[in-house]
Amino acid sequence: MLQNELFNNIIRDSNAGYWKLYDNPEREVWSEKFYDNLGYEKEKVTTTIDYFLEHLLHQEDVELFRDNFFNYRCNTVHFRQHIKILTKKGEYKLFRCATNNELPVNIKSEISFIFFIEVKLDPEQNITKDNFYYKETAQMTATGSWYVDFAERKSFWDFETRRILEYPDDYIPSLKDSANYYAEDSRQQAADLFFNCAMVGTPFNTEIKMVTANNRIFWVRAIGKPVYNEDKEIIGIRGVFQDIDEIKRKELRLLKSIDIIASQNSRLFNFAHIVSHNLRSHTSNLSLLVQLIEDIDNPEEKIGLIKEIKQISYSLNTTIEHLNEIVAIHTNKDQQKKAIKFIDAFNLVTNGIGQMIAVSKTKFIIDFSDLEEINYISAYLESILLNLITNAIKYKHPDRDPVIRIRTYVNDDNKYLEISDNGIGIDMQLFKDKIFGMYKTFHYNKDAVGIGLFLTKNQVESLNGKITVDSEVDKGTTFTIEF
Amino acid sequence: MINKIGLACIIDDDNMYVNLIKKIVEAKSLCHNLMVFKNGRDALNYFEAILTSLDKKTIPEIIFLDLNMPIMDGWEFLENFTKIKNKLGKTITLYIVSSSINPVDIERAKGINSVEDYLVKPVTIEDLESIFLKEV
Numbered sequence: 001m002l003q004n005e006l007f008n009n010i011i012r013d014s015n016a017g018y019w020k021l022y023d024n025p026e027r028e029v030w031s032e033k034f035y036d037n038l039g040y041e042k043e044k045v046t047t048t049i050d051y052f053l054e055h056l057l058h059q060e061d062v063e064l065f066r067d068n069f070f071n072y073r074c075n076t077v078h079f080r081q082h083i084k085i086l087t088k089k090g091e092y093k094l095f096r097c098a099t100n101n102e103l104p105v106n107i108k109s110e111i112s113f114i115f116f117i118e119v120k121l122d123p124e125q126n127i128t129k130d131n132f133y134y135k136e137t138a139q140m141t142a143t144g145s146w147y148v149d150f151a152e153r154k155s156f157w158d159f160e161t162r163r164i165l166e167y168p169d170d171y172i173p174s175l176k177d178s179a180n181y182y183a184e185d186s187r188q189q190a191a192d193l194f195f196n197c198a199m200v201g202t203p204f205n206t207e208i209k210m211v212t213a214n215n216r217i218f219w220v221r222a223i224g225k226p227v228y229n230e231d232k233e234i235i236g237i238r239g240v241f242q243d244i245d246e247i248k249r250k251e252l253r254l255l256k257s258i259d260i261i262a263s264q265n266s267r268l269f270n271f272a273h274i275v276s277h278n279l280r281s282h283t284s285n286l287s288l289l290v291q292l293i294e295d296i297d298n299p300e301e302k303i304g305l306i307k308e309i310k311q312i313s314y315s316l317n318t319t320i321e322h323l324n325e326i327v328a329i330h331t332n333k334d335q336q337k338k339a340i341k342f343i344d345a346f347n348l349v350t351n352g353i354g355q356m357i358a359v360s361k362t363k364f365i366i367d368f369s370d371l372e373e374i375n376y377i378s379a380y381l382e383s384i385l386l387n388l389i390t391n392a393i394k395y396k397h398p399d400r401d402p403v404i405r406i407r408t409y410v411n412d413d414n415k416y417l418e419i420s421d422n423g424i425g426i427d428m429q430l431f432k433d434k435i436f437g438m439y440k441t442f443h444y445n446k447d448a449v450g451i452g453l454f455l456t457k458n459q460v461e462s463l464n465g466k467i468t469v470d471s472e473v474d475k476g477t478t479f480t481i482e483f
Numbered sequence: 484m485i486n487k488i489g490l491a492c493i494i495d496d497d498n499m500y501v502n503l504i505k506k507i508v509e510a511k512s513l514c515h516n517l518m519v520f521k522n523g524r525d526a527l528n529y530f531e532a533i534l535t536s537l538d539k540k541t542i543p544e545i546i547f548l549d550l551n552m553p554i555m556d557g558w559e560f561l562e563n564f565t566k567i568k569n570k571l572g573k574t575i576t577l578y579i580v581s582s583s584i585n586p587v588d589i590e591r592a593k594g595i596n597s598v599e600d601y602l603v604k605p606v607t608i609e610d611l612e613s614i615f616l617k618e619v
Binding site for chain 2: 192273276280281283284285286287288289291292295296305308311315343
């Protein structure tokens with residue numbers, strides 16, 4: 001009798017034949033399915049272990065099965081093994097046989113069973129069907145599989161890996177040149193991932209840039225994990241490449257626009273702050289002055305104080321003009337850009353301040369040969385040059401005449417303008433964060449207003465460029481603008 | 484004559500503001516002497532110099548410190564001043580007086596021990612009077 005329903009159902013639904021083992025009297029009952037599977041009729045076989053061992057079981061399996069069977073019967077030692085049994089047709093079929101406790105389901109039974117579950121070698125048809133689904137999935141998701149075999153020192157690619165990497169179907173991947181499958185700036189990343197996976201078994205799942213046979217660089221998601229042998233040694237890496245180029249490029253574009261929006265937002269916030277702060281200092285003076293005028297009784301003194309209003313009004317106007325200049329930068333940035341020759345802008349600026357240059361005996365060393373012109377707003381380029389040149393002259397070293405070197409160059413497709421002087425320099429440790437701030441001055445110089453570099457930075461940034469500074473006290477200062 | 488503060492100190496680069504405070508102090512006769520520094524560096528130089536003499540008459544009882552100044556701003560002055568103020572042997576009350584209403588600045592100032600209070604410009608004559616009288 002079967003002891004519970006779960007067990008019942010399993011027996012009924014599964015295709016497994018089984019033996020029930022009885023102690024009293026000692027006998028085995030073979031289930032219907034056991035005969036059916038082998039094609040025998042019940043009357044034609046003797047249902048004893050001896051008959052089974054002698055006539056039905058494959059010779060190779062007799063010894064082990066006999067031991068297992070009697071151990072189970074006498075000592076309830078459960079077992080599991082593969083055996084081959086002769087069918088009516090004279091062929092051997094492969095079975096996995098197992099006792100109650102060795103089944104993959106949790107069942108309780110007071111009767112001892114031995115189950116015989118046929119091991120079906122996947123028929124050809126099924127393999128083709130699976131293969132079809134696998135190919136569909138690979139193609140639809142643009143996911144290619146690959147395997148790196150360490151023992152044979154070979155790489156294997158499936159058809160989809162070849163397709164997304166644009167190699168012909170008969171292409172044999174090279175393990176030796178595998179770095180070439182990755183974009184130049186991703187090779188280190190790839191090397192690290194494969195090394196860690198091969199040496200320590202760290203799996204990876206990452207986004208990386210690869211290169212196709214046609215030298216097209218594109219984004220893939222690369223997933224890989226180590227393959228172990230029975231001795232727990234890593235013998236290869238198995239994984240997939242998925243073409244995610246379109247998604248990744250969208251993501252990068254999105255990130256870029258987030259950056260632009262964030263920087264615009266922070267500039268606006270900064271500007272609001274500047275407006276508030278700069279106007280406050282005047283309004284608070286005004287308010288203090290009014291209090292004082294009201295508080296003082298002496299008419300002459302009152303008139304004296306009223307004159308101070310003029311001064312405050314003047315300062316307020318100057319501040320508003322400065323703020324206007326900043327606002328202008330942000331509204332002008334959509335102005336038409338045009339190709340400007342650096343030498344033209346330079347000549348225009350130096351002609352305008354000829355007097356200042358002559359008096360200070362400033363020498364220029366210019367070299368625009370690497371990059372002669374740039375697409376820019378001409379007023380900005382002139383203003384940038386003017387600010388940086390006049391700064392260099394204003395803050396010249398007392399012991400020497402100013403020498404200003406101006407050059408343009410191209411590096412990694414980026415365009416640069418560099419202006420360096422031999423002036424008094426700025427203490428970078430103290431002022432690094434403040435150089436481009438509004439109304440920040442670093443020297444006891446009467447002309448210092450603290451607006452020039454702030455405007456320059458705003459102009460450069462409004463056209464998506466960058467300005468950086470490097471300086472050493474007593475040596476000089478170098479400003480670099482990346483357009 | 485009523486008791487009043489001997490020496491007060493303003494560290495601020497805004498000429499107009501300094502002039503007005505001077506006038507108020509004079510008109511209201513709030514202290515005997517008023518010293519003015521244009522930036523943190525000048526002020527710090529002074530305090531470092533008097534460390535050697537320690538003449539109590541040259542040490543102010545009260546300091547009004549601006550934050551936004553060239554050369555050395557108020558924060559940097561505070562950092563250095565905190566290191567030497569105990570060696571001056573006199574209690575100095577320090578007020579930050581700034582036009583910055585940035586809460587970050589205000590919080591930061593309140594976190595500094597040597598800062599008595601944070602005044603936002605414009606200050607009123609009444610504010611000044613009560614501060615000076617409190618210190619007497």
